[in-house]
Each structure stands twice: as structure tokens, then as C-alpha cells.
Amino acid sequence: MSKTTPKRLLLSKEDTWIRPYFKKYKKLLALVLFLGLLTFFSASALMFTSGFLISRSAAIGVFNATLPAKPENIMKVYVASVLTRLFGISRPAFRYFERLGSHNWVLKMTSDIRLRLYNSLETRAAKAKQNYQTGDIMGILAEDIEHIQNLYLRTIFPTLIGLAMYVLVIIALGLFSVPFALFAALMFGVITILIPLVSVAVNQARIYRRKAKRHELYTELTDSILGVGDWQYSGRQAEFLERYNQSEASVREEEAALNKHTRLRNVLIQFIYGVLIIGLFIWAGTYFAPDQLNWVGAFVLAAFPLMDAFNPIANGVTEMPLYEDSAQRLHQLPNPDEEALKEKHVLEQLPTTGALSFKDVVFHYPDSNKLVVNHFDLEVPSGEVLAVLGKSGTGKTTLSKILRGDLLATSGEITIDGVDVSLIGDDMSKVIGVLNQAPHIFDTTIFNNVRMGNMAASDEEVIQAIYQAGLGPVVDELPNGVHTFVEEGGKRFSGGERQRIALARILLQNVPVVIIDEPTIGLDPITERALLETVFEVLKGKTVFWITHHLVSIQHADRVIFMEDGQVKMDGTPQELKATNEHFKYLLSLDDA
Numbered sequence: 001m002s003k004t005t006p007k008r009l010l011l012s013k014e015d016t017w018i019r020p021y022f023k024k025y026k027k028l029l030a031l032v033l034f035l036g037l038l039t040f041f042s043a044s045a046l047m048f049t050s051g052f053l054i055s056r057s058a059a060i061g062v063f064n065a066t067l068p069a070k071p072e073n074i075m076k077v078y079v080a081s082v083l084t085r086l087f088g089i090s091r092p093a094f095r096y097f098e099r100l101g102s103h104n105w106v107l108k109m110t111s112d113i114r115l116r117l118y119n120s121l122e123t124r125a126a127k128a129k130q131n132y133q134t135g136d137i138m139g140i141l142a143e144d145i146e147h148i149q150n151l152y153l154r155t156i157f158p159t160l161i162g163l164a165m166y167v168l169v170i171i172a173l174g175l176f177s178v179p180f181a182l183f184a185a186l187m188f189g190v191i192t193i194l195i196p197l198v199s200v201a202v203n204q205a206r207i208y209r210r211k212a213k214r215h216e217l218y219t220e221l222t223d224s225i226l227g228v229g230d231w232q233y234s235g236r237q238a239e240f241l242e243r244y245n246q247s248e249a250s251v252r253e254e255e256a257a258l259n260k261h262t263r264l265r266n267v268l269i270q271f272i273y274g275v276l277i278i279g280l281f282i283w284a285g286t287y288f289a290p291d292q293l294n295w296v297g298a299f300v301l302a303a304f305p306l307m308d309a310f311n312p313i314a315n316g317v318t319e320m321p322l323y324e325d326s327a328q329r330l331h332q333l334p335n336p337d338e339e340a341l342k343e344k345h346v347l348e349q350l351p352t353t354g355a356l357s358f359k360d361v362v363f364h365y366p367d368s369n370k371l372v373v374n375h376f377d378l379e380v381p382s383g384e385v386l387a388v389l390g391k392s393g394t395g396k397t398t399l400s401k402i403l404r405g406d407l408l409a410t411s412g413e414i415t416i417d418g419v420d421v422s423l424i425g426d427d428m429s430k431v432i433g434v435l436n437q438a439p440h441i442f443d444t445t446i447f448n449n450v451r452m453g454n455m456a457a458s459d460e461e462v463i464q465a466i467y468q469a470g471l472g473p474v475v476d477e478l479p480n481g482v483h484t485f486v487e488e489g490g491k492r493f494s495g496g497e498r499q500r501i502a503l504a505r506i507l508l509q510n511v512p513v514v515i516i517d518e519p520t521i522g523l524d525p526i527t528e529r530a531l532l533e534t535v536f537e538v539l540k541g542k543t544v545f546w547i548t549h550h551l552v553s554i555q556h557a558d559r560v561i562f563m564e565d566g567q568v569k570m571d572g573t574p575q576e577l578k579a580t581n582e583h584f585k586y587l588l589s590l591d592d593a
């Protein structure tokens, strides 16, 4: 949490998350405000007519059967009774429709914001995964968006309605007496303007603190629940509970301080009301002639419902810093509209030939400063088979994940046919296929597993890919052929056969680039060699990024690089390296053996 207050964003011109909805749903907003105004008008009018009715009835003795009632008096009482009934019905009716409208407005708007949040996170999934913990996103969804709902329901609507009532009441009083209207303007001004402003100034820091603590609580709790097994295995459940209870107590402490302030503020507001009501009583008592005293009761009673209109303003405005903080956090997310534009641009020119370019790429995992990829430079022409060798932990797999956009480079540029990989997004599966140690085999038929590579492919194309991947001899032996169920995880088939199913899927995907990350681990040398023969045969023409530890089939590579500490240490054709490089020769001899 920063101590300095950030530049105000909420409802400013730069606000792209909340302000635009005012325009988008402006008609419904105007209706809601109008209904709100009518609700309070009806409430005051109800009290006014009731006050008049009671005083008048008492004065003329309508209920006193011994006194004769004049027809004009009865008429006045009659009109007042009808109006009382009318306002008695219209007040809850307007309230109901105002609630319906305002909640409808807010739900529309928050559903738009949620969608926008999803798009924002989804368009840059890799970046989001790196930059936001799950708890962060929970915090945004649960806290920030809820705050924005409250911003409207508890602050903006009541404040606008309250201020409009304020103006109307002062004008109405001004018609009777300008000095008293000025006095009321001052009193109501203190309640609707001065107290809310002072309250927000006094509580701003505390509200930020409470929000930061609550957010920490969310993040911590989510992380801890996701890793609850670790807490249990390490026997530290008590420590976990202790930490959680401490965080919660600290949030409660802030809340208690805020509640105390709210109680004091409410007492002050009630006191000012008291002064105002007494003032109103005295003024009305002197203003109306002795035979018009029933208006006194009407005026005094009409003032009471105004409390309901003005009270929420102080509460709502005091919460502004909370909303401001939520607005700041939402604005830190990537702007989905801009991202969508970029992606649209990229979609029109999705890579087709597969020329790879790494320029000064640097990467470290968020929890470590070690540069796993360290100022890495490499150009791979389209159609080249590149073998990437190197000791365990030198960053080969990490580099391939950056290439696929699953991880976002800390700095540097990676492009395929000139297109920045981070912009390809969900379309990456149309550009890069992956054959790795553990291909995902779904619990369905061979045919369906392969079809997943390209749902638009025809049956013939699927079958062709299955045969190209060398599964012909296997499926021909099966009673149901390509429609045989693979069983869970493909356990009906051997490791080599599972890799061939994955290979068939890649063939159907028809991608320009394929990453091969040691798919032959665990296979016997004969199966390994046979699989690699098929792989390089069927992938001819594609750019292949082949991560390997040993040199079986290395003759299929056009070029070999050695990685060390996240950099290229050696680079050449297999023939060149065989002639010049001792380490390469040594590895070859190991494989031959």
C-alpha cells in the first residue's frame, strides 16, 4: 500500500472502467434518479398530508360527534385523507421501481465489467499468470467489482438523489421564507456536504489500510488453501491458523475504528437534525396565523423523511477512497480493447512459414533472480530442424515455453515470421505443435484423439494422419481399428504408440512449427529410433525446435546448438561439430555404445 494518494482516476476522463457506463446506460440511470426523487417526495408528502390531516381533524373536531362539522372543513380533511392514502401507496411503489431499476443498472454494468476483466486476463493469459496470483484475481472479482456495485448503490445514486432533494427543499422553503430557507440550507449543507467531506478526509488512510489488509487476507487464504496439503504434511496447521487469525484480527481492528467514527458521525447528524426540526417548529409557529396552526404539524412532519434522503450521503462519500482504490487496480489490468485490437491485427497475419527469431531474450522465474534465459540470441530459418542440446537445467524447456507464449520473457523479443509470440494468444495451437514426454491422451477413441488436432478436418484426413504417424500396423490389428478406445491416459497403448497418436494430432494441426521435447524418454532404443525416423519423415518442411539429451537420429538435424547457462555456447551442423567438437564426439560415442 502506498502512503501517497495516487492521482484520482475514478470518474475522471482517464477512467475507462467505470465512467463509460454512465453514458452507455444513461436513460436507465436518469429513470432511476427520477424514481428515487419521487420516492422521497412521496415520503415527505405523505408525512405532510398526514400532519395536516391530524392537526386539522383535531382542530375542527371531526372525531368529536358533539361538535357540528362544517362541509368545507370536511372537504379539506377528505382531500388530505385521499392524498395521504395516495402518497402512502406511491412511496413504496416508487421505492420498489427505483430499487428494481438501480439494481438492474448495476447488474448490467458489473456483468460488463466482469466480462471485461475476463477478457483482460484472457487476452494476455501468460502475462496474467505471471503477474497475478489466483488470490489477486479473486480479490479483484470479489472485492473490487463488489465495491464498484456499492459505489453506485450506496454512493452515487443516494448522493445525486439527496443533493437534488436538497435543492428542491430549499427552493420550496424559499417560497415561504428566504431567511428560514437560508438557515435550512446551512443546516442541510452541513449534513450533505460538510460532514461527508470531513469524514472522507479523516478516514481515507484507514479505509485504504483496511482494504489492503483484506486483500492480503484473500491472497494469503487462497494460496494457503491451494497449498493446504503442504501445511498438513509439514505439520504446521497451527501456524497456518495462527497467521490467519492474526490477519483477520488486524482487519477487524480497522473495522472497529471505522465503525466508531460512523457512530459519532451519525450522532452529530442526528443532533443537527434535532436543531433543524426545532428551528422549523419555531419558524412555522410564528409564520402561520393562529387559525392555520395545522400547517405547523405538516411542515415539521414532512422534514423527517428527509433524513432518509440525506443520511446515506455521508456513508457513501466516506467510502469513496475504497472505490478509488478498486478503480486504480482495475486500471492496472491490460486494457482488453487495446489488446483485442492488437490480436485482431495479428489474426490477419498468423505465421505460416515458421521462421523463428530470438533477440536478446532474458527470463527469470518470478520467485528467483537466476537468469534461466540469459540474453539469448538465435535466428532459425523456416523449415530448419534445430537440435537443442545442453545439460539439465540450462533452460531448454523454459525457452520452448517462452516460444509458445506460455511464459512471457522478462525482456527481449521472440517472433515467428515477424509476429511477436505474446500476441498470438489462443491461436498458438495453429502455429506451434508440441510433442513432449507426456502427451495428453483423452479417454476416447484413437480417431477422436487425433481429430482434436483440428476439429474441421475430414474423416479421411484424420485417418491419413493416423497412418502417416505410423499407427497403421497397430490399428489394422484392432477389431475396431481407428475407433478403438484408448482407455484412460491411453494406457491401452505403449509409450511409443501414445507418442504416435500425439504426432498424428500434430500432423492434422498442420502447424508451421513443432517443438519436440524428449518424447522418446523411457522408450527402448529400437522404438526410439523408429519413432524419430517417422517424426522427421512426416515433419519435413516444418521448423522443428528439438530438445534432446542424446544424439540418436541427430543426422536429421540441420543444425545443433548447445545451451549453457541460458545462452548458446556452440552452434553448427552435426557434420561440422562431429569434425571439430570434442564434446559432441564424446556424446556421439556414448549413443553409439
Ligand SMILES: Nc1ncnc2c1ncn2[C@@H]1O[C@H](COP(=O)(O)OP(=O)(O)OP(=O)(O)O)[C@@H](O)[C@H]1O
Binding pocket: 365, 367, 368, 372, 390, 391, 392, 393, 394, 395, 396, 397, 398, 399
Ligand atoms: N516453474 C519454475 N519455477 C522456478 N524455477 C523453475 C521453474 N521451472 C524450471 N525452473 C528452473 O529453471 C531452470 C531451467 O529449467 P528448464 O526446465 O528450462 O531446464 P532444461 O534445460 O529444460 O532441463 P531438462 O533438460 O532437465 O529438462 C532450472 O534451474 C529449473 O530449476
